[in-house]
Amino acid sequence: MKAGIPFWNILLKDLRAYYLKPPNISWGIIFPLAWTGMFFIRSGHGLEMLNDILPGVIAVSVLFGTTSLLAVTVTFEKKNRSFERLLIAPISLNLLMLAKTSGAIFFGAVNALVPIAISVFFIDLSNIHWITLIPAIILIAISSTFLGLFIAVSVSEVFEAQTFSNFFRFPMIFLCGLFFPIKQLPVILRPLSYISPLTYGVDIIHGAINGKHFLPLWIDFFAISFFCIILFIISMRNINRKWIV
Amino acid sequence: METVRRNNDSILIEVKGLTKRFDDVIAIDDLSFNIHQGEFFGFLGPNGAGKTTTINILIGLARPDSGTFRIGGFECSKNPKAAQHLLGVVPDESNLYPELTGFENLCFCASLYGMLKRERRNRAAELLETFGLREAGNRKFGDYSRGMKRKLTIAAGIVHDPSVLFLDEPTTGIDVASARQIRNLIGKMQHEGKTIFLTTHYIEEAERLCERIAFIVNGHIVKTSSIDDLLKPIRQKTAMLISVTENSEDLVNKLSSAFPQYEFISDRSRVIRVVSMEAISIGPLVRFIEENKIEVTEAKKVLPSLEDVFVKITGIEADTMKKDKQKQGGKM
Numbered sequence: 001m002k003a004g005i006p007f008w009n010i011l012l013k014d015l016r017a018y019y020l021k022p023p024n025i026s027w028g029i030i031f032p033l034a035w036t037g038m039f040f041i042r043s044g045h046g047l048e049m050l051n052d053i054l055p056g057v058i059a060v061s062v063l064f065g066t067t068s069l070l071a072v073t074v075t076f077e078k079k080n081r082s083f084e085r086l087l088i089a090p091i092s093l094n095l096l097m098l099a100k101t102s103g104a105i106f107f108g109a110v111n112a113l114v115p116i117a118i119s120v121f122f123i124d125l126s127n128i129h130w131i132t133l134i135p136a137i138i139l140i141a142i143s144s145t146f147l148g149l150f151i152a153v154s155v156s157e158v159f160e161a162q163t164f165s166n167f168f169r170f171p172m173i174f175l176c177g178l179f180f181p182i183k184q185l186p187v188i189l190r191p192l193s194y195i196s197p198l199t200y201g202v203d204i205i206h207g208a209i210n211g212k213h214f215l216p217l218w219i220d221f222f223a224i225s226f227f228c229i230i231l232f233i234i235s236m237r238n239i240n241r242k243w244i245v
Numbered sequence: 246m247e248t249v250r251r252n253n254d255s256i257l258i259e260v261k262g263l264t265k266r267f268d269d270v271i272a273i274d275d276l277s278f279n280i281h282q283g284e285f286f287g288f289l290g291p292n293g294a295g296k297t298t299t300i301n302i303l304i305g306l307a308r309p310d311s312g313t314f315r316i317g318g319f320e321c322s323k324n325p326k327a328a329q330h331l332l333g334v335v336p337d338e339s340n341l342y343p344e345l346t347g348f349e350n351l352c353f354c355a356s357l358y359g360m361l362k363r364e365r366r367n368r369a370a371e372l373l374e375t376f377g378l379r380e381a382g383n384r385k386f387g388d389y390s391r392g393m394k395r396k397l398t399i400a401a402g403i404v405h406d407p408s409v410l411f412l413d414e415p416t417t418g419i420d421v422a423s424a425r426q427i428r429n430l431i432g433k434m435q436h437e438g439k440t441i442f443l444t445t446h447y448i449e450e451a452e453r454l455c456e457r458i459a460f461i462v463n464g465h466i467v468k469t470s471s472i473d474d475l476l477k478p479i480r481q482k483t484a485m486l487i488s489v490t491e492n493s494e495d496l497v498n499k500l501s502s503a504f505p506q507y508e509f510i511s512d513r514s515r516v517i518r519v520v521s522m523e524a525i526s527i528g529p530l531v532r533f534i535e536e537n538k539i540e541v542t543e544a545k546k547v548l549p550s551l552e553d554v555f556v557k558i559t560g561i562e563a564d565t566m567k568k569d570k571q572k573q574g575g576k577m
């Protein structure tokens with residue numbers, strides 16, 4: 001059987017049924033706008049500060065765009081048992097979960113374009129290193145999506161998925177270097193920063209936009225890729241253990 | 246002795262010693278059975294008997310603790326994906342996508358089996374027509390009535406033209422007319438040569454549709470036989486149902502002593518089944534019960550059916566199964 005047909009149709013179905021719904025599209029625009037405004041006001045500076053806040057807004061937009069929807073949609077389908085249809089289809093579990101997560105990755109990556117598109121009107125983006133930025137956005141989208149998958153597999157109710165998502169998301173935002181440079185964090189909190197994939201993603205984006213990054217980029221890319229793989233493996237193991245009992 | 250034998254006698258599903266436990270509860274215990282190609286096989290049993298667990302294992306939604314099973318020659322106990330392309334599944338709940346239309350749901354389900362776009366669209370249109378849902382094809386599944394949902398779920402189960410169809414309680418919780426229509430459609434599928442594995446708690450449904458039946462109680466198969474063989478011994482008998490205001494094992498024992506020519510069966514519900522090889526005289530029975538200070542609310546003659554066999558073998562009344570199911574809101 002051609003594996004591409006189910007993969008593509010699962011992705012299309014999810015995009016149509018969940019991700020490209022008007023409320024989600026508006027959420028995808030309003031959310032980065034709100035974050036940009038919040039960061040801008042907090043900075044207390046003029047438009048020149050946009051360069052500094054843009055990496056954070058991009059990362060947060062991707063993180064929220066992916067985890068919010070994936071954790072909820074997978075939990076919803078599991079709850080109403082439509083997910084069983086996918087589990088009994090003659091496609092490998094890995095391919096199935098990659099198809100299920102591709103919609104969220106796409107949505108998250110598109111979410112990142114919103115703050116970039118808005119900032120075009122205010123700041124000069126000609127110095128952005130796009131070859132670094134785009135892979136970084138994709139890797140943040142993948143790692144956040146797999147985090148959403150990990151959450152979805154760990155809970156059974158939609159509201160639990162939302163609550164559990166925040167349990168991860170807010171500490172990740174506060175510890176990734178957006179609000180406080182990691183070097184200024186209390187020593188006891190610093191290790192937590194380094195076990196968050198967002199920290200490495202934000203560092204790459206900082207490097208791509210401002211040329212300022214505190215870790216070598218190859219370490220950032222390696223670390224975030226490692227998190228993508230680990231989160232996927234753990235989620236798959238959990239699906240095998242919990243959903244096919 | 247089983248009377249159902251296929252010409253080619255090929256076994257499509259072969260189950261040996263299947264066991265599954267959930268914590269301390271044994272859901273199914275050492276189940277073994279075969280299903281022949283083109284056969285209509287039924288699993289009949291009360292709530293919690295292990296019917297859905299068995300199906301879930303066979304379709305790959307659950308893993309057995311021990312035992313093996315082969316489907317279409319594929320060893321599936323270690324690799325449940327091996328035969329999934331052969332299987333069509335209609336679960337006990339209508340679990341299609343509420344936000345997609347009927348047509349889109351069928352096309353999507355077909356795509357999961359690798360069907361090309363044109364094939365998918367043609368097949369979806371054909372099935373909507375067959376199941377009388379053409380008009381509703383462009384409506385969202387979430388807006389369908391329960392009967393329509395059930396029909397579309399069955400259509401989704403056969404959209405890829407599977408060799409084996411698993412039907413888990415296909416008519417539970419829907420109106421009589423839809424249930425009848427669904428039974429007719431299922432009957433047609435069997436005539437088209439599909440191998441069908443049906444689980445149900447409706448004895449009359451099993452009797453009408455299946456060629457061979459396994460009675461399953463508490464995770465054990467207590468009897469496997471063809472419908473003809475099961476019914477043969479009772480065809481000569483007459484049966485009667487007596488409804489009383491209260492019931493006890495004591496009353497059944499007293500009746501058995503007083504009327505040794507009849508067989509009395511009851512599972513502590515308020516219905517006593519009387520079976521006999523000769524005509525049953527209702528008058529003396531009613532008088533005897535009322536002399537025991539118990540009122541008779543209804544007495545009716547019934548044709549001996551698979552229900553009598555089921556009750557005799559399992560000791561469970563069909564009404565009890567139905568009530569259990571209703572308490573669960575139609576789920577099993």
